[in-house]
Amino acid sequence: xxxxxxxxxxxxxxxxxxxxxxxxxxxxxxxxxxxxxxxxxxxxxxxxxxxxxxxxxxxxxxxxxxxxxxxxxxxxxxxxxxxxxxxxxxxxxxxxxxxxxxxxxxxxxxxxxxxxxxxxxxxxxxxxxxxxxxxxxxxxxxxxxxxxxxxxxxxxxxxxxxxxxxxxxxxxxxxxxxxxxxxxxxxxxxxxxxxxxxxxxxxxxxxxxxxxxxxxxxxxxxxxxxxxxxxxxxxxxxxxxxxxxxxxxxxxxxxxxxxxxxxxxxxxxxxxxxxxxxxxxxxxxxxxxxxxxxxxxxxxxxxxxxxxxxxxxxxxxx
Amino acid sequence: xxxxxxxxxxxxxxxxxxxxxxxxxxxxxxxxxxxxxxxxxxxxxxxxxxxxxxxxxxxxxxxxxxxxxxxxxxxxxxxxxxxxxxxxxxxxxxxxxxxxxxxxxxxxxxxxxxxxxxxxxxxxxxxxxxxxxxxxx
Ligand SMILES: Nc1nc2c(ncn2[C@@H]2O[C@H](COP(=O)(O)OP(=O)(O)O)[C@@H](O)[C@H]2O)c(=O)[nH]1
Ligand SMILES: [Mg+2]
Numbered sequence: 001x002x003x004x005x006x007x008x009x010x011x012x013x014x015x016x017x018x019x020x021x022x023x024x025x026x027x028x029x030x031x032x033x034x035x036x037x038x039x040x041x042x043x044x045x046x047x048x049x050x051x052x053x054x055x056x057x058x059x060x061x062x063x064x065x066x067x068x069x070x071x072x073x074x075x076x077x078x079x080x081x082x083x084x085x086x087x088x089x090x091x092x093x094x095x096x097x098x099x100x101x102x103x104x105x106x107x108x109x110x111x112x113x114x115x116x117x118x119x120x121x122x123x124x125x126x127x128x129x130x131x132x133x134x135x136x137x138x139x140x141x142x143x144x145x146x147x148x149x150x151x152x153x154x155x156x157x158x159x160x161x162x163x164x165x166x167x168x169x170x171x172x173x174x175x176x177x178x179x180x181x182x183x184x185x186x187x188x189x190x191x192x193x194x195x196x197x198x199x200x201x202x203x204x205x206x207x208x209x210x211x212x213x214x215x216x217x218x219x220x221x222x223x224x225x226x227x228x229x230x231x232x233x234x235x236x237x238x239x240x241x242x243x244x245x246x247x248x249x250x251x252x253x254x255x256x257x258x259x260x261x262x263x264x265x266x267x268x269x270x271x272x273x274x275x276x277x278x279x280x281x282x283x284x285x286x287x288x289x290x291x292x293x294x295x296x297x298x299x300x301x302x303x304x305x306x307x308x309x310x311x312x313x314x315x316x317x318x
Numbered sequence: 319x320x321x322x323x324x325x326x327x328x329x330x331x332x333x334x335x336x337x338x339x340x341x342x343x344x345x346x347x348x349x350x351x352x353x354x355x356x357x358x359x360x361x362x363x364x365x366x367x368x369x370x371x372x373x374x375x376x377x378x379x380x381x382x383x384x385x386x387x388x389x390x391x392x393x394x395x396x397x398x399x400x401x402x403x404x405x406x407x408x409x410x411x412x413x414x415x416x417x418x419x420x421x422x423x424x425x426x427x428x429x430x431x432x433x434x435x436x437x438x439x440x441x442x443x444x445x446x447x448x449x450x451x452x453x454x455x
Contacts, residue, residue, distance in 0.1 A: 016402055019374035027322050051421060091348035097369060098358035105363045110372055115353050117323070 001033040009127035010035070011042055013076075013138040023113050025129040028274060039136040044260075046078070046135040049243055050160030052148035052182060057166045058192040059145050061230035067109055068102045069240050070141050076108045078134030078142040080127060082156060085115040088293070092117075096145060099126065110134060125270035126156040128177055128263070131159065146180040158185060159263055161256065162246045164239070166190045166207065169198030183209060186223045188242045194227040194235065203227065219253040262313065279318065280311045289314070321453070324352045325375040326442060330359050331364045331394065338413040339411065339433075346437030347379075353445070363390060367397040367442035376449060379440075380410040380427075387414055392425040394402060399426075405448060413434065 001009070001020055026031035026033060027226025051059045051067075070077050081096035092115035103109040112130065116123055127144065134142045144160055146153045157163050165186035191202050206225055224242045228235035250256035280287060286294045293307045328344045337359055344354045349371055355373045357365070370378050378398070380391055387410060393415040395408050410422065419430040429443050444450075 015371050019372055023322060023323055023374045085353070086348060089349050089351045091351040091353060093344050093348050093354045095356045095358075097355060101358070104357075105362075105368045111369075112372055113353075113355050115323070251390070 003031050003038065006031070006035045007038045009138050010039060010133060015107075018110060018133060020110070021133050022130050025133060026114065026126050028126065032129065036051075036132060039132065041138040043132045043133065045142055046131070046139050046142045047162065047247055048135075048160045049141060051143055051145045051166060052157045052163065053166030053168075053192075054171060055147055057168045057171070058228075058230040059121065059147075059166050060096040060238070062101040062190065062192060062228060062236070063096075063143050063145050064102050064232045065145060065230055065236045066099065066141075066229075066240060069236050071103055071106060071108055075140035076138055077103075077110075078137070078139035079109070079111040079145065080114055080130050080134070080142070081111065081145040082114045082116060082123070082127065082147070082153075084147060086115045090117055091115075107250065110137070115284075124159065124165060125267075125274070127156050128159045128270070138214075140287075145163060154185060156188075156304060159266075161250065161259060162187045162243050164188045164190050164243065166192050166194040167202050169196045170203050174198040175235065187221065187246045188239070189223050189225040191225060191227045192230050195229045195231075199227060204311045219255075219271045221249055221253075221255070276312075276315060279315050292316035321358065322353075322440065324377070324450065325355065325373060325414060326352050326377045326379055326444070327355045327357065327366070327370045327373060327377045328381070329357050329361050329365060329374045330381050330384075331361050331363060331367070331390040332382045332386045333360060334382070334384040335359055336383050337381070339383070339405045340357065340379075342379065343379060343437060345413065345445075346441065350441040351443075357390055360404060363397055367401060367403075369374055371401055371403055376408040378449075380408065382410065382412045382414075385413070387412055391422055391427050396427040398443060405449070406449060407444075409443065411440075 006017050010021055021035055023030060034199045051063055053059055060081065067077050083092060083094045083096060085092040094113035094115060096113055097111060100111055131142050131144065145155060146156050148165065156171050163180055163185050166177060167189065189206050191199050203225055210222065226235055226239045226242050228239055280290060290311055295309055296302045297304055326347055328340050330340050344356050347354045355369065357369050366378065380394065382390055382413060391410050398404065398406050408427050410427050410445065411431040414430050422430055431440055
């Protein structure tokens with residue numbers, strides 16, 4: 001399929017073209033760049049909801065229940081489920097679908113599993129593009145599930161309009177870790193596994209952490225804390241309400257707009273980064289034209305700064 | 319641009335509740351650098367095909383111990399063809415007599431691996447498949 005066929009298929013919400021374009025996006029294929037440009041006017045309609053937290057907290061189960069909830073409201077739902085790839089082989093076992101079976105043959109649901117492939121730098125950019133594909137295909141809600149462990153994952157979930165951080169009882173502060181970086185980006189806290197002892201404690205800890213160091217602004221959003229038992233779908237309507245309220249608040253106060261402006265800037269930055277990189281490199285190796293520059297620096301005849309400056313000169317002239 | 323890894327859906331159609339074999343295969347394929355999408359037990363052909371399309375996999379590996387492979391495997395291949403995904407390679411494993419394996423071959427199941435198969439043979443089958451044009455040789 002060429003870019004035009006992909007674009008037409010995605011606009012019509014056809015599954016194969018959507019799936020193909022998602023693959024090309026992951027490869028950072030030039031056809032994907034072209035198709036995404038064409039699709040831009042069809043994007044922006046979806047509410048992008050991030051779901052993040054430590055492994056095993058119930059993110060996939062919750063996502064499944066949210067899918068069910070939104071489908072009952074007649075909304076079309078897309079999901080990007082990111083799982084870590086093995087740093088050794090680059091391979092991965094992507095198992096999030098195991099817990100997302102409620103609507104496994106529903107044409108109003110599109111779920112895609114993504115491995116991090118050790119290419120964490122590019123992950124947030126390619127996930128942002130994948131979200132756009134689902135958005136353009138007509139999804140009203142796009143859920144992005146990530147394991148909340150490091151900066152790269154935080155960057156991924158930042159592209160969401162509303163970020164849900166999932167906590168559970170008895171995980172221990174160190175693992176709960178999710179730590180500062182992730183706690184700070186929460187728009188909604190979910191205390192899942194509320195059927196287990198200790199959920200009061202987690203709830204109280206989150207509340208305590210919030211009362212510290214937050215600005216005293218009128219338009220400040222206090223992230224609500226929602227208790228759920230994902231297994232039994234308990235608390236899911238309340239979670240969906242909290243997500244909708246966050247959106248309403250963000251739209252009312254201009255935060256929606258601000259966040260999307262930041263997202264756009266980041267996207268342009270990523271595009272520039274990739275363009276320059278593609279100009280200079282082919283995979284891991286410098287492009288042939290530039291190989292001698294690298295050689296020279298290798299032999300101490302010039303500095304890396306000289307190499308970069310020469311490549312940028314060539315880029316400007318290209 | 320980066321070549322994406324080979325993507326394989328490992329699926330368990332049928333009613334048997336044993337997924338040890340499927341998990342062993344999944345791990346071996348991961349260790350070979352493939353991305354494996356695993357969907358869990360007791361999947362209908364429709365569920366499997368729906369996942370294969372959304373995940374844009376190169377191959378679907380089916381594991382079935384219930385004895386229903388003769389109906390389930392070709393059904394899945396057929397549904398893929400109906401969806402325009404005839405290029406997706408389907409292979410299978412389980413307790414499958416030679417005669418059945420031959421029949422399955424005629425119905426588009428490109429390889430059948432019996433119990434005790436060395437997982438390296440499965441990796442080799444995939445890497446040597448014409449679909450990948452010698453990319454992994
Ligand atoms: N007790 C209890 N278990 C849950 C709940 N939600 C999910 N689980 C279980 O927690 C495990 C991990 O769930 P999963 O959704 O895969 O977590 P993820 O790794 O965060 O995506 C599974 O065995 C679920 O059945 C819950 O509310 N209560
Ligand atoms: Mg998960």
